[in-house]
Amino acid sequence: MIWAFSQQGIMDKYLPQDKKKSSLSLINTNDTSFKKNLDSYKYSNDDRKKEDAFKKCLDFVSELDLLLETNEYILDDSPLMVDYAIFPFIRQFINVDVQRFKDEGLKKIYQWFNRMLSSNEFEHIMMKSKIS
Template identity: 35%
Template sequence: EATVPVLLLPDGDVFDESWEIVKWALSQNDPDNWTGDNDEYLLEADILIETNDFSFKVDLDHYKYADRYPEHTPEHYRIACERFIEELEDLLANNDYLLTDRPTLADIGVFPFVRQFSLVDKVGFERSPYPEVRNWLTGLLESELFRQTFQKHKTWEPGDEPVYLRCRSD
């Protein structure tokens, strides 16, 4: 299906939404307990991801590509994005991560988009009134998981040797 991931299970079930694929994969193996004991973080993560995917991401695309959306200024789109950033700041005032004091599925699902937001205007983000979000993002960007996951690879071509990605050190 174009450029989006699709998961076809042996029983014929198809997952064509990234979030559904992630949740299915974690239901099979969740070595870092991102969903929590008895999936205790799953509902809250679902709510945050829904806001991220259907509100923040739309605002973020308008902010990143403001020249394509001339009906408003880049500042207008930044302010729209900040509604979600403020929500994250409030969550991080109580914990080191969005839902608790360790990374959960919510953090992993949201932080790549906050990273994109921070890169649109790096100086502005550094000066913004969101110190908790900045610290949280920095910690995730400096994590071993991020370094392993976001390695640069040359584009694979037919005939090239297979590339095996390793995301865990144990």
Template identity: 30%
Template sequence: MTAILYSFRRCPYAIRARLAIASADVQVELREILLRDKPAAFLEASPSATVPCLVSISGVLDESLDVMTWALGQSDPEGLLQMPEAGHDLIERFDGPFKRALDLTKYAVRHPESDPEATRAEAMEILAGLEDQLTEGWLFGAHPTLADLATLPFVRQFANIDKSRFDSEVTPHVSAWLETFLSSDRLAFVMKKNPVWAEGDAPLLFP
């Protein structure tokens, strides 16, 4: 059975899952869905009703990091899993405090009790803390690791809230790190537009 990946193109969690699957070159059936109109097959498969959701012969994974390690555990030609324990701590920081600050800034209208300037400053402070770590281009040296691919989709989302302001305020190495990702073939590949899946469609294989 070819594993099935339910995905939404712009979701940063789904982006990082697709990045890992593409790096591993582990073929899945990609099913692009709309979050405002979730298909019944997806809702039956995903306990959390969130993307990404991977359905394989071994069961269901609906946490993006689990999907990443599932793919890279089968094939890791770039050595993305070869990172220190600090990489996992960094991913937790981005999945927790950074993502919280991102959401409160991006969706400020939904959170009138929060100050978007304060939460923006929190996110920028977390990013500035990476500056000295990025002197070789990536978080842990001259090559990307799981930590880079797991965090950059969120940095991209945060930067796009106000890209011109971000570019004027971000530190140089963080800027270069993000721009390398934004201009990469890997991001362009996983961000290709695909038709929304419907029951009965022919399988769309990825990568």
């Protein structure tokens, strides 16, 4: 993403200097421990391991929910690179069991998720190809 944003000349807009350290830290956590636990939650055949992985994923998602108490998006009132980087993984987490996620009562992350899901950017990248 950093390379792509640099090529488009939009790096400062989506990874502002004052939010760079926290953005990259959250992205790193997402890409390492959250992704590992997400895979265990999605694919484990062992109910105990699956439950443990869910709880570990929920720790990270709860941290994001707290950040959303003060902003519309994770670190700002407009989407940044961190939102775009983390969104697909949060989407996977929620989609494993939507009702279970809703039952956790994390309203801010759910509102953020729905904002991201209904954004023009998401609709644009998720356009279905037509086969003729």
